[in-house]
Amino acid sequence: MSRWKPDARRRLQDAALALYAERGFADTTAAAVAERAGLTERTFFRYFADKRDVLFGNEDQLREVFVGAVAASPAALTPLAATAAGLRALAVELQPRQDDQLRRARIIAAHPELRERELAKLASWSSALRETLGERGVGADSAALAGEVALAVFRVAFRRWTTQGADAELDELVQAALDELVGFVGRPPVGAPVEPAPPPR
Amino acid sequence: MSRWKPDARRRLQDAALALYAERGFADTTAAAVAERAGLTERTFFRYFADKRDVLFGNEDQLREVFVGAVAASPAALTPLAATAAGLRALAVELQPRQDDQLRRARIIAAHPELRERELAKLASWSSALRETLGERGVGADSAALAGEVALAVFRVAFRRWTTQGADAELDELVQAALDELVGFVGRPPVGAPVEPAPPPR
Numbered sequence: 447m448s449r450w451k452p453d454a455r456r457r458l459q460d461a462a463l464a465l466y467a468e469r470g471f472a473d474t475t476a477a478a479v480a481e482r483a484g485l486t487e488r489t490f491f492r493y494f495a496d497k498r499d500v501l502f503g504n505e506d507q508l509r510e511v512f513v514g515a516v517a518a519s520p521a522a523l524t525p526l527a528a529t530a531a532g533l534r535a536l537a538v539e540l541q542p543r544q545d546d547q548l549r550r551a552r553i554i555a556a557h558p559e560l561r562e563r564e565l566a567k568l569a570s571w572s573s574a575l576r577e578t579l580g581e582r583g584v585g586a587d588s589a590a591l592a593g594e595v596a597l598a599v600f601r602v603a604f605r606r607w608t609t610q611g612a613d614a615e616l617d618e619l620v621q622a623a624l625d626e627l628v629g630f631v632g633r634p635p636v637g638a639p640v641e642p643a644p645p646p647r
Numbered sequence: 648m649s650r651w652k653p654d655a656r657r658r659l660q661d662a663a664l665a666l667y668a669e670r671g672f673a674d675t676t677a678a679a680v681a682e683r684a685g686l687t688e689r690t691f692f693r694y695f696a697d698k699r700d701v702l703f704g705n706e707d708q709l710r711e712v713f714v715g716a717v718a719a720s721p722a723a724l725t726p727l728a729a730t731a732a733g734l735r736a737l738a739v740e741l742q743p744r745q746d747d748q749l750r751r752a753r754i755i756a757a758h759p760e761l762r763e764r765e766l767a768k769l770a771s772w773s774s775a776l777r778e779t780l781g782e783r784g785v786g787a788d789s790a791a792l793a794g795e796v797a798l799a800v801f802r803v804a805f806r807r808w809t810t811q812g813a814d815a816e817l818d819e820l821v822q823a824a825l826d827e828l829v830g831f832v833g834r835p836p837v838g839a840p841v842e843p844a845p846p847p848r
Contacts (some may be wrong), residue, residue, distance in 0.1 A: 454739075523832055524833070526831055526832055531696040558759070558760070558763050559759070561763065561766075562759050562762065562763070565766070587807075587823070587827060588830060588831060590803060591768045591799075591800070591803050591828060591831060592801035592831045594800075594803050595796055595799050595800070595828060595831065595832075596800060597799070598792075598795035598796050598798070598799040599792070599795075599796070601795060602791060602792050602795050603716055606788075620696075622788070623792055626788060626789045626792040626833055627792060627796060627832055628725055628787060628833065630726055630789060630792060630793045630796065631727055631796075631828055631829055631832040631833070632725070632727065632829065632832070632833065634845065
């Protein structure tokens with residue numbers, strides 16, 4: 447067994463999802479995950495703090511995809527349109543991993559301590575969006591509200607995605623949920639002037 | 648000690664909040680709560696399943712205040728306006744209990760198992776709103792989105808209420824958060840025709 451494998455991280459994540467689904471999260475050890483991945487336990491702990499951590503290994507990267515797309519969207523976009531760009535970038539990133547995401551969602555739903563961790567993850571995304579909107583000139587209170595609402599929209603779309611089977615496209619479901627949000631809150635007048643965003647600082 | 652007290656339930660709730668704040672939730676027993684309330688342990692268990700349950704004793708009543716106000720609002724109101732009526736009714740109900748709500752929020756924030764229970768409560772409110780909007784003719788997907796978004800708005804307002812001190816008015820904070828939601832998503836045209844709600848069934 448070589449001591450360094452370029453894909454070790456991903457192999458450990460795949461092995462963990464497979465074993466948690468087969469044997470249950472509680473009955474799987476970090477050592478068993480490493481063995482399934484053809485790696486040593488020591489390698490496991492080089493990448494992850496514990497067996498829970500494996501399920502959240504892409505958290506920072508996904509948050510950057512999300513708020514990176516918001517930050518990179520044209521300054522003239524409304525806060526909602528910029529947020530939508532972020533949510534759709536996240537959707538595009540997750541789409542190829544639908545099977546993994548579904549298995550992951552089932553494991554998390556079954557374990558209170560994992561649900562807590564998942565909520566903390568979503569709260570960190572919400573908070574990152576709040577900061578990014580703040581940098582685009584959105585007031586603190588409005589940005590906080592937007593962060594919560596954006597995550598509510600994403601949760602709804604994500605839940606549909608993991609229950610609608612293999613043909614479901616997450617970015618379409620995100621767009622549909624955003625359309626429902628606009629429908630619920632009220633559609634702006636066609637051609638209404640959009641308040642210009644402040645210049646980037 | 649009389650065997651039946653008309654205000655036993657409320658006294659047990661008050662005693663529980665006081666003791667959980669003083670000694671911590673983990674170090675308080677149901678017996679101690681009963682003793683502080685001047686009641687027997689047997690009386691405690693006539694009202695509550697366990698010491699956690701005391702913190703959620705008003706859950707069903709508050710849910711009814713919320714969705715009852717939505718259901719009772721004029722059929723011509725938009726789903727958002729009907730939802731706003733529900734959230735504001737909830738705010739008016741909670742306002743006189745600000746101190747209790749603040750203490751309760753702190754205790755819950757400190758205990759993962761209580762946070763889980765609180766989330767389940769909020770999910771049941773969201774689900775009740777979904778059903779109530781469904782009865783008003785809102786499609787299932789839109790109603791589900793509205794349920795999540797309404798609770799996001801309420802959480803934001805509630806958090807501000809429990810951090811802004813004694814002068815904060817929850818219904819004003821709810822209205823401010825709703826205004827921020829409208830600002831984030833886009834204001835409908837002034838005088839735009841409102842799609843009529845179907846007649847009540």
